[in-house]
Amino acid sequence: MQVERMEADYKKACARNQQVPPGFHAHLGHLYSQLGRLDDARKQFETEKTEFPESAVFVDQLIARLNKHERAAK
């Protein structure tokens, strides 16, 4: 499963003190959101923004959409 592969890749990168490439965290967050793991998704989106400030406009939109879906589901 792609989520597991990405989580493993992230652990490997951390062990080597390497940064994962741009978009990695946002992509993983996207997968989490599709699985309904909204808090995990939000954490990934925030990490993408921290690691890559150029992503802020896009990531904020992803977070806003996530929050909107969460409110609608309640």
Add this chain to the structure above:
Amino acid sequence: MFGLLLAGCATTSPPKPDYTIFRQFHPRSILVLPPIGEGSYNYLSTATRPLAELGYYVFPVAPVDQFLKDNGMPTRVDMHQAPLARLAELTGADAVLFLTLNQYGSRYQLDKFSTTVSVQGRLVDTRSGLTLWEGSGAAYEDSSTESEYDSEKSILGNILLRPPLWPISSKLRG
């Protein structure tokens, strides 16, 4: 087994890069749209990794694809035809990379055929609409020993999206 061709190069000397416009606009983030063209539907872009290695922030293609679909662009053609200002507003991208992939095939024996995968690309600055870069390349192969996906990856990664055709981003250069 496949051969790589760079359009416009009849000799072995590579085209002389002109980074004037690149330097002027120094894009830090690049929005790679899902490619359009025949035979490209199954694969989202393989352009992101070579560009990331050059130091550009590249938006992840799968979330972008879904996000643009949710924002009034249901097809890839819609994405390619959207106003640049709209793409910039939605993503904050400094530049957009438009890729067109095409595949041509011909059967030359009963069980053998050759295919050519061609890629055309254009990088456009979102604020001014100016073209920062354009290029094209092609790969041909016999008897489908390698997939079209490998050819696309090869053209983008090995030929088009690397120095000297592309400068290292201003972020890496400091």
